[in-house]
Amino acid sequence: MSDAYTTGYPQIPHERPAVTRVSGRSLAVFVGLTLLAGAFVYAGRGGVQDDTAMAAPEIGQSPQARPQPLARQGDLGRDDSIRAPAPRRNAHLPAQSPLRQQFEQAPDLYAYAQTLRTRADAGEPEAIWLLTRVYDYCANYSNAPVDYGNDTRTIDAMKMRSSAAMAAARTRVSQRCARFAPEDNLSYSMIVIKRTEAAKAGSLPAEASLLAAGKPLEKTEEYRQSLVDRVVRSKDADAYSALAPGMGIAANGRSTGFGYNRVAGTQFAELAWQLAACKLGQDCGPKGSLMTSYCANGGICSQDPQQDFASFVYDAAIPRQGADVVQEMVDSLTGEERTK
Numbered sequence: 001m002s003d004a005y006t007t008g009y010p011q012i013p014h015e016r017p018a019v020t021r022v023s024g025r026s027l028a029v030f031v032g033l034t035l036l037a038g039a040f041v042y043a044g045r046g047g048v049q050d051d052t053a054m055a056a057p058e059i060g061q062s063p064q065a066r067p068q069p070l071a072r073q074g075d076l077g078r079d080d081s082i083r084a085p086a087p088r089r090n091a092h093l094p095a096q097s098p099l100r101q102q103f104e105q106a107p108d109l110y111a112y113a114q115t116l117r118t119r120a121d122a123g124e125p126e127a128i129w130l131l132t133r134v135y136d137y138c139a140n141y142s143n144a145p146v147d148y149g150n151d152t153r154t155i156d157a158m159k160m161r162s163s164a165a166m167a168a169a170r171t172r173v174s175q176r177c178a179r180f181a182p183e184d185n186l187s188y189s190m191i192v193i194k195r196t197e198a199a200k201a202g203s204l205p206a207e208a209s210l211l212a213a214g215k216p217l218e219k220t221e222e223y224r225q226s227l228v229d230r231v232v233r234s235k236d237a238d239a240y241s242a243l244a245p246g247m248g249i250a251a252n253g254r255s256t257g258f259g260y261n262r263v264a265g266t267q268f269a270e271l272a273w274q275l276a277a278c279k280l281g282q283d284c285g286p287k288g289s290l291m292t293s294y295c296a297n298g299g300i301c302s303q304d305p306q307q308d309f310a311s312f313v314y315d316a317a318i319p320r321q322g323a324d325v326v327q328e329m330v331d332s333l334t335g336e337e338r339t340k
Contacts, residue, residue, distance in 0.1 A: 096237065096281050099130055104283040109134050110179035125203035129238070132194045132206065137289055138177035139186040140297060149174060165301035169292045204230060205238035212246030228264075232333060237282035240333070241290070244273035263329045268322055271313055272329035279334050284309035 099116070106112040113134045119127035141148045152174065156167035180186065192215060198206035199217055208231055210216055216223060228247075231239045247263065248270025263269050278284035284291065285308050294309075295301035302312045318326055 096283070097126065099126055100238065101283075103130050103133055104288055107176060108179065109138055109176045123201050125198050125201040125206070128194060128198035128201060129203040129206045132191050132198060133289070135186045135191050135194070137173065137293065138180045139188075139191070141173050141177040142180035142184055142186045143182055145174075145178075145181060161303070162299055162301045165303065165305065166295055166299055168305070169295035169301065172287065172292055173296050204234055204236055205242045208239045208243035208246075212243055212250070214246075214250075235280055235334070237277045237280040240273055240280060241277035241282050244270050244277065247273050263333055268318065268326050269329065271317065272326050272333060275310055275313060275326070275330045276333040278308075278310050279330060 102112055102115075103109075113131060116127045116131050116134075120131050148170070152167050152170040155163050155170070157163075192210075192213070195206045195209055196215075196217070199210055207217060207227060211224065211227055216227070228243070231243050247265075249265070249267060251264040251269070253265070263272050274290075283289065286302070286306055288309075291302070291309055291312070302316070304312075307315070314323060314326075
């Protein structure tokens with residue numbers, strides 16, 4: 001492992017000329033993978049094209065933490081009146097911190113990262129965690145910016161059902177991450193190292209993300225149980241979202257070790273944790289980092305550009321018979337009782 005991955009943050013200068021470096025990755029291979037991903041794209045209000053869709057994990061997640069196949073097309077009801085309501089944010093909960101809001105809203109994530117650096121270098125857990133979120137969001141672009149742009153144009157030119165939405169999401173990533181470059185070394189290894197640092201400094205979301213990635217700070221079942229309990233008690237939207245991949249199929253066979261074992265070990269459990277995060281205040285809007293990453297990295301895109309994550313899930317990913325079950329899971333995780 002190079003020194004860049006073991007001695008602090010990537011060295012990011014304050015000014016950088018236009019990037020011209022092109023990686024050696026084959027565009028032909030990428031196009032083939034994109035075509036495959038395109039076959040798995042959900043169509044939002046227009047139905048599903050395949051029943052084996054997989055969402056792309058964040059960099060810090062292990063393959064086992066990836067969301068599992070969701071609903072079959074025949075399961076999707078078109079009558080919205082029988083759908084469970086999309087999760088709403090609890091009015092009595094505090095808003096997301098200004099730093100987290102800035103991560104979602106900043107048009108220039110490079111500049112935003114610079115504002116975090118001093119605080120992160122001083123060991124502030126929230127700043128370290130949010131830096132890893134920036135690195136995670138921008139990694140695919142920064143590793144090969146020219147290729148990324150070329151690939152985006154190729155995807156758009158394919159004119160597949162999902163092409164326009166995926167190209168738009170990738171363009172949004174390119175614009176927000178434009179000043180990052182390959183020499184910033186936004187690698188998997190570095191992100192895991194920095195998330196471990198954030199977790200040890202006291203960041204609950206970072207600690208949850210490590211568990212979801214199969215790299216927990218401790219490997220005992222007692223620790224896992226304690227961490228899940230702490231996440232639920234915290235009502236921290238980022239922690240819920242970070243933990244979500246580890247509570248789906250990845251927790252199958254281990255769910256009896258969780259106090260919230262009714263919301264672990266199934267394909268709907270992961271969605272329930274993520275929907276709970278939305279309800280607790282995470283930005284799950286159509287242009288938020290969650291929807292953008294699902295679409296840009298995994299081709300899981302809504303055909304309605306105004307559709308948020310909760311509406312998309314209930315519309316395209318959960319069979320009609322499962323909507324109430326998932327909503328009850330969400331309510332149990334957020335401590336609310338449903339109105340009958």
